[in-house]
Amino acid sequence: MTQIRIKAASQLLGVSDDTVRRWVSAGRLEMGEDDSGCSVVPGEQLARLAQELANGSIEELDPGLGRRSARNHLTGIVTAVKSDPVMSQVELQCGRFRVVSLISTEAVEELGLQVGAIGTAVIKATNVTIEAGEA
Incomplete structure (x- = not known):
């Protein structure tokens, strides 16, 4: 153990x-x-x-919890948004973890993502590597 x-x-x-x-x-x-x-x-x-x-x-921050097929989701606060006319880089601080996503600028605007907003990174991946750590 x-x-x-x-x-x-x-x-x-x-x-x-x-x-x-x-x-x-x-x-x-x-x-x-x-x-x-x-x-x-x-x-x-x-x-x-x-x-x-x-x-x-x-649960109170992520209303989609339990109603999506992707099981990997990290809720956090938006710490940075860098946009050009087509694409945006959005950074979330999810506890100790920083998650960066490239999404369309249109999606950023529709979702109202700005510094200080609450967001959830939903990760659906066919290849995830896990490394063993030492306790």
Whole structure:
């Protein structure tokens, strides 16, 4: 079973170390120690909590949630829009992650995408690479 250190867990969830420790105190996560005596949480529990947090926090921001075939969607805030007459580059900050999309300027205008607007990147890909990380 994968064990993840408290600091790494907090970074993965986008919260402080103290928040993770409060969740442990509240019984939301179990805490143990690794071979070097550092505090760790089970990776399986952290994954479940990450899904709970993600589902709960974006439902009000993403009205299409659960009604689209693409399962990869990231809701965030528009941080930049660079447009020419035909195409636009739109940047979203989705938590810790920056997502950049090239879409038509017409779509940008129709959707009202501007800096500060809420947007959801919907990703439908036939080839996605995942790299294993170290906890």
